[in-house]
Amino acid sequence: MALAYSYACRDCEGMETCPASVTAATKEELWKLTELHAEIAHGEIPADWDPETRAYLETLVREVRV
């Protein structure tokens, strides 16, 4: 069993119908995958996310055992 980080897009306000979720061993990788998903699926520009947005997303990250 190892610790990993997971983000489910549907947990994000306004994204309830999005089926995507990402899991990674490090938060650094998780952010990259989350940013890539947001860009591809939602047309977001992660580089423009302000600290409040990142802080909100951070609260949605779950620690999981894999």
Ligand SMILES: [Zn+2]
């Ligand atoms: Zn999504």
